[in-house]
Amino acid sequence: MRDLLALMATVDGPRLNILREKYADATRTADAAAGYKYLDVALYALQKLLLAHELGLEGGLPRRVLDIGTGGGHFPFVCRFFGHRVVGIDIRSELYESIAACLGVQRTIVRVTPLTPMPDLGEKFDVITACDITFNDKDDQDGRRVYWTLAEWRFFMNDLFANHLQYPGVLYFKLNKQWQRGLFGSDRLVFNRDLLTMAARNGAAISRRRGTVKFTLTSRREVR
Ligand SMILES: C[S@@+](CC[C@H](N)C(=O)[O-])C[C@H]1O[C@@H](n2cnc3c(N)ncnc32)[C@H](O)[C@@H]1O
Numbered sequence: 001m002r003d004l005l006a007l008m009a010t011v012d013g014p015r016l017n018i019l020r021e022k023y024a025d026a027t028r029t030a031d032a033a034a035g036y037k038y039l040d041v042a043l044y045a046l047q048k049l050l051l052a053h054e055l056g057l058e059g060g061l062p063r064r065v066l067d068i069g070t071g072g073g074h075f076p077f078v079c080r081f082f083g084h085r086v087v088g089i090d091i092r093s094e095l096y097e098s099i100a101a102c103l104g105v106q107r108t109i110v111r112v113t114p115l116t117p118m119p120d121l122g123e124k125f126d127v128i129t130a131c132d133i134t135f136n137d138k139d140d141q142d143g144r145r146v147y148w149t150l151a152e153w154r155f156f157m158n159d160l161f162a163n164h165l166q167y168p169g170v171l172y173f174k175l176n177k178q179w180q181r182g183l184f185g186s187d188r189l190v191f192n193r194d195l196l197t198m199a200a201r202n203g204a205a206i207s208r209r210r211g212t213v214k215f216t217l218t219s220r221r222e223v224r
Helices: 002-008 013-022 024-029 035-039 041-054 074-081 094-103 150-164 193-201
Strands: 064-068 085-090 107-109 125-131 137-141 144-147 165-174 178-181 187-190 205-207 212-217
Touching (some): 013 024, 013 035, 024 035, 035 041, 035 094, 074 094, 144 178, 193 205
Parallel strands (some): 125 165
Antiparallel strands (some): 178 187, 205 212
């Protein structure tokens, strides 16, 4: 709580209030999956503080962190507080850019594209994170959501391991649930079990309940 209070003291409060006012109607009527919830900066800063603790980033030497799909930049905001250098990449979004501006966080515009290596970001990273991932969500096809295949996930992880992660290093994903057709035809939201199984088979610590994947590596790994 001490860290959270110290963090919140650095937020541009008047600017955030103007933003909340601007999006007040949209926030009231929006779907839970919409991004307006990230205007609750204290809640999401707390969530990311807990993640920083889980990843051992609350102390120690400064690390280089890459946050993929950084949204409003809450995780870079927290990492910077602990003295780390963070690159937060994302696609363009007026809402997320405005939130990040209130946190004093700069977003780097890079689109994650399936089966395409990420561009050279000018350095390698000790820690790579991607939380509440949606970049694996492809367009609707025939009214159903389509997500990355295992081959696309494998390509993505191998690109990160080969070109972006510094060793020893940590790769951490927190998945979003995805729609899956149930046995009796009704759709339900579940974590991608096949992805979690593939990650575990390749040495990651996973949580099926939380949808998390954590690779702690001393040298380059090839996901098979
Ligand atoms: C649910 S938000 C999560 C934000 C942040 N990671 C967090 O936990 O607070 C998903 C983020 O992924 C970003 N995103 C979606 N598709 C992307 C893509 N193809 N490349 C990069 N970022 C993407 C969205 O713009 C959004 O900021």
